[in-house]
Amino acid sequence: MSGNSEEDHQLNYRKRREDSLRQLLSGIVDKPSKEIVEELKKDLGVSRATAYRMMKTFRTCGAITAPWTRPVGRPKGARCLDPRREQIIQEAIKAHYSHALRPRFRALVQDIHQR
Numbered sequence: 001m002s003g004n005s006e007e008d009h010q011l012n013y014r015k016r017r018e019d020s021l022r023q024l025l026s027g028i029v030d031k032p033s034k035e036i037v038e039e040l041k042k043d044l045g046v047s048r049a050t051a052y053r054m055m056k057t058f059r060t061c062g063a064i065t066a067p068w069t070r071p072v073g074r075p076k077g078a079r080c081l082d083p084r085r086e087q088i089i090q091e092a093i094k095a096h097y098s099h100a101l102r103p104r105f106r107a108l109v110q111d112i113h114q115r
Contacts, residue, residue, distance in 0.1 A: 016043075016044075017044055017054070020040060020043045020044060021040070021054060021055065021058050022058075024036050024039060024040055032055060037051050037052065037055075040054070040055070088112065088115045089112055091115075092108060092111050092112045092115060093108065095111075096108045096111065
């Protein structure tokens with residue numbers, strides 16, 4: 001029975017958030033004022049950054065998403081380095097760790113810098 005109560009609480013909270021956003025953003029065409037952001041923060045108990053993210057999401061697709069449902073960090077498989085540098089690093093790792101007696105990690109880092 002407590003699970004149902006928790007679900008009801010979450011549903012009410014989402015509804016309240018959506019109503020607050022709709023009410024605050026109705027009629028605003030461009031950038032919302034600081035007063036609106038402060039009121040949203042107070043109503044929902046979120047940070048300023050979260051309030052702006054919620055407004056952006058609401059304006060783009062009309063949905064309200066909980067901040068904790070968004071993935072955190074870099075997407076899986078995303079690369080920060082160009083393919084050539086990735087290849088250099090992979091080759092250095094294979095060369096250093098293919099020996100029976102493995103060198104220190106610092107030696108690997110120095111080799112990558114030299115390459």
